[in-house]
Amino acid sequence: MRAFAFEGGFVPPSTADFNLPPAFGNSEFTTKPILLVFLSVILISVFFILSSRKAAVVPSKLQFAGELVYGFVRNDLGKEIIGAEFMRFVPLLFSLFTFILTNNIFGIVPLLQFPAMSHVSFPYVLAAFPFIAFHYVGIKKQGLGHYLKGIAFMPGVPKAVYILLTPIEIATFFLVRPLTLSLRLFANMFAGHLLLLVFIMGGDHLIKGVIGLKLVAPFSFTLGIVMTFFEFMVQCLQAYIFTLLSALYIAGALSDEH
């Protein structure tokens, strides 16, 4: 896109805006997304250690906030969906939810303002955890042969139809599930960040233009602010959906018949 920008014209935000230079030093490991990921881990740890350290029957405000998040993941995502054995999976779901939520919200926190999940490698790695977890759980619970048979062969179908259905089932379980899990998160964060860039950078460009353009600039900035609130909603929703689907996949692997 940058090649088309002529002298003094508006340079639209592009994928190049996502490849940030190293924040310090000259290493690939000191770029903003990576530092933000480390920051998120520190913030999450500090928050939950502080909120659970002096646990009391009558909770403080901090403990209440911590328990609210934990209770939400434990009850609404773990207990409701996975059922009897949910306690084993709460640590996984809780880590996924808080980590994704914090990193997503970094996208609209002033000065940080970059969602690490808009680099596709982070969601890929994150999707690997529930992917390994639900296959492992399924194989352990049902045995390898029975588990694969449950995936590939739907009961109550004429034998000839398996030729059509089995490849779809296998592709769904081994390819499409981890792929959609990660790409949905990536695409939402990428598009959201790009949207904010368009409105803010566009407003910035308009306000430097002639008087007519200056008058329109506030609208661009206003929409930028509106979109920031919209992004906050999307960011929470994506963290929720990622965890929800992980729980559903685990629940599916635990139940005998698919």
Place this chain on the structure above:
Amino acid sequence: MARSNEEGAMWSIFGYLLSGLLVWGGIGAAIDHWVMHRNHWFMLVGFLLGMGASLYLVWLRFVKE
């Protein structure tokens, strides 16, 4: 419970439809590429077949039960 189950069902259905298209459309495209060389009729057939098969699968999984 109902709300999150609906959400999950929606994405499972989406996954099935997508993989139906990918698998059978992909097989059709491969036949076009390696056997037919010129036109894309097998890819079209593959897409339709995949769509039909995955709709059938969705019906089996979510409607029949």
